[in-house]
């Protein structure tokens with residue numbers, strides 16, 4: 327058992343898998359969150375070291391409760407699990423599309439964070455990293471230069487879900503600051519994963535995005551909280 331313990335949600339593949347792998351390499355015991363047992367076991371075997379499967383569907387209250395009951399120490403929580411159902415601009419986005427997206431990207435993060443807070447509070451250096459998206463930046467979305475407004479106003483459900491996640495990041499950070507719990511959001515950059523059909527084309531290495539997550543997970547005690555950062559460490563405007 328290592329000194330430091332982490333949980334990464336949605337760690338069976340994509341960016342989350344690399345975050346879990348890098349945290350094991352950094353000396354953590356890592357709970358590899360996966361809603362599918364077989365996929366999770368495969369990831370754990372591939373990561374090796376002190377990686378262990380934690381079955382966790384962030385949208386299922388019973389699953390969250392059972393997972394939290396199995397973890398008695400936690401220093402780092404990475405809310406990585408996310409979905410991006412293919413939706414269009416707001417006028418073509420149904421309420422069901424929004425609900426489906428928010429269930430995982432927003433409500434799931436709140437459910438998991440609140441369930442694991444009691445163990446996080448016992449850590450000497452507790453950190454929460456919320457994996458957001460640069461496409462959630464309202465500053466970039468409203469920038470006159472289209473280079474900064476990627477896809478705007480498409481993917482309204484996904485992008486607004488991550489903007490909500492950003493807001494929650496600030497509010498959690500403010501509430502938990504006096505407990506020493508740092509809460510930050512990370513934009514991992516466009517990565518070649520299964521997130522959306524075709525995302526693998528033209529996307530960068532997911533491991534590079536994961537390194538940005540790990541940087542926030544390992545922040546020193548005088549590091550920032552309530553911030554939004556790119557994978558390379560530069561601040562992202564809200």
Ligand code: NAP
Nearest residue numbers: 336338340341383384385406407408459516517519520521
């Ligand atoms: P991915 O390869 O599709 O991985 C998503 C992970 O989330 C999978 O492990 C998936 O599990 C898991 N997941 C989805 N719903 C879940 C649920 N209800 N409970 C538990 N786990 C669930 O996509 P990714 O690109 O690595 O995405 C990771 C994070 O990065 C997401 O939050 C995403 O929004 C964010 N992001 C990605 C990009 C990009 O370009 N890839 C850019 C910006 C932000 P299953 O395998 O069971 O589906």
